[in-house]
Amino acid sequence: MEYYVYHDFMMHTKSITYILMGLFVVGFWGIWAFMTSRDEEIHKFPEHDKE
């Protein structure tokens, strides 16, 4: 598709880019959740584990 105006071209590329950004966030969370799904529970404050 021919773009005569740089602004129009940018509108097109940036719209795709924002959608990609949304996918990045979801994707990272997904891969992280998957990777840590079998980790031992994290005990950040062991002194509280006494309960």
Place this chain on the structure above:
Amino acid sequence: MKRRQFLGLLGAAGITATLGTTAQASSKSFDGYPEAKGVLFDATRCIGCRKCEAGCNKVNKLPAPAKPFEDLTVLNKVRRTDEKSYTVVNKYQGKNGPVFRKAQCNHCMEPACASVCFVQAFKKNPDGSVTYDASVCVGCRYCMVACPFNVPAYEYDDPLTPRVMKCTMCHDQIQKGELSAPGCVGACPKEALTYGKREDLIEIARERILKNPGRYQKHIYGEKEMGGTNWLYISGEHFADIGLREDLGNKSVPEISAGPLSVVPMVAALWPALLGGVWAINKRKEKVAAEEQKAAVKAAKAATKAEADAKLAKAMDSAERDKAQAIEREVKRALEEAEAARKEAEEAAKDGADKDGEGA
């Protein structure tokens, strides 16, 4: 620790800043719509009659001004466009008397207003005009901030439905066939305004400059400024002297903002990985530290126990020895006492015997 956090962030910011400034629209070129129209303003022809202002006001059904268009005393003060006037003519002091310049939207080839509008309320049309869509405008006024020519005006007195107001190059009227050229062009008695294809206008302007040496500045204002505009100017005076800034440069706002804009997705792509990595490294460090601590505590406990055991054994030994010594001493004393007692008894016996011997 805070240093690490900060250095990490700065490192990443540095990377992305570098990446940002090198980003460009690779090998493409954008030359505008081929059939785009524009207007050429010839400052040497304008007489400041303000008929263009009147024409614009009429075809756009704008409110009547405070002072009528025939009142030329208005020219004694330099004005800018406002929410009731899409265009104004200003008077400047030229080399040989007053000169005039008409100000209105320059319909940039790469409009700043369209680039910065966060709701796409501005559009660069194939006919060359830049038009505004009041039906989506939120009223943020960034377009007014960004326009290098200070063109868009705002209806500040409207509390609920204020609009941005600016010249439309009579886009609607021309599309509908009501007009064949913008209202100002049609009204000008001196042909100071010429409407036509932008490329043709540039040719016309070049010709006029060539054919009239000494009459014009050897420059077409708007040919390249801010990436090029569809409203072009030629003038006898320096452009700065007729209110046209000559320090704007040739880079359009879309080009200028392409750099920072390109950094945005890089942050989204890189930060989660970097931060996740820092977190994981920290977690590992904490885990190792916790394990080392556990081992250290264990070793310390063992060492302490061993030390305590040794101490105890030593104390026991010493106690045993003391006991043995004490017993020895007691025995010795008892023996000595017994010995002493025996000796005493011996003495006593000897004394008794002696006594007895002497008395016989």
Place this chain on the structure above:
Amino acid sequence: MSSENKSLMTPANIITGIILAIGVVIAVLRFTKGLGAITNLDQNNPWGIWIGFDLLCGVALAAGGYTTSSACYIFGLKKYHSAVRPAILTAFLGYALVVFALHFDVGRPYRLVYPVFLQPGTTSLLYEVGLCVFLYVTVLAVEFSPAMFEWLGMKTVRNKIHKLTLALTVFGVVLSTLHQSSLGALYIAVPSKVHPLWYSPYLAVLFFVSSIPAGLSMVIFEGMLAHKPWHHMMDKTHLDEHDGVILGFARGASISLAAYFCVKLVAMAYDNNWAYLATGWGAWWLVEVLGFIALPSLMYAMGSREKNIKLIKWAAVLTVFGIILNRFNVSIVAFNWQLPAGERYFPSIMEIMFSIFVVTVGVTVYRFIVSRMPIFFEHPDYKDAH
């Protein structure tokens, strides 16, 4: 009953009441008479202090949220734990107020959702700001909500949300980086109107880097302000960690201010603007950079080294003021610097009063929350409450 009424009429509450009343009046005027009637905005100066202060400073000073939470949860610096909730609360209120104030500045607030949901102008950095602020205020609300749920006794909800802490923190840092820098980037599009000493293609980096000491200093500054009046709400952990937070944050602030100083110099060198230093504008630039960036950086360094809390607190004041000064310089003082004096902008009384009103609303809600919800203390029912 009467004793309750008596306790509500404190001097602080009375002043608050007056300011809130004035604010409401101005709000009504805004929507009945329009911006022209109450502001000094005009066709050449479309953005005033409601953008320069409420938006730009509001966002910069709310940076304590992402800096504190990332220090604790991502960089694992647990000793800052007690500072996280107050910082998140301040950030949440800060951003909520920015959105609130924006409803009065834009011409058609009822269309504020258009850029996100109707027709995104993706080439605009203001779109970027809008989207990120919209998402971040949500993240902050969720990050703050456990405190509210603890107060309401809603354990299950609270625990579910608490599990999201790390993800929210990371997302929060991403969003903060983006919108802090984009606010600066707004002005990159306007080289012709911002004075060369403040204009730079690096404005995005400048705004982002400066948001770090801004946030850290605000945490120190507020810790300082809240310490006496809210002492009775603070638990042992909070009080014990207090000095550690100040000393630790002082280090971070010192280094990040030094980095900001360096970025300022790089920006100068990029456009070779050194000659401007010899002008009146140059003197003003030096005041901002030497007095409010270099000086507090050194004060923080000294205060941190000597463990001088008082020095650190003054450094925090200077830094916060310096950030406000910088945002004002970029958006108001150095903006339209070429216009003749008669055409320059100065805020109207009502604009100033309204900004004070917005801050007061924030302070009032803050007071309500910290006096009731577990912000300065850990709720006894929760294992790792914060």
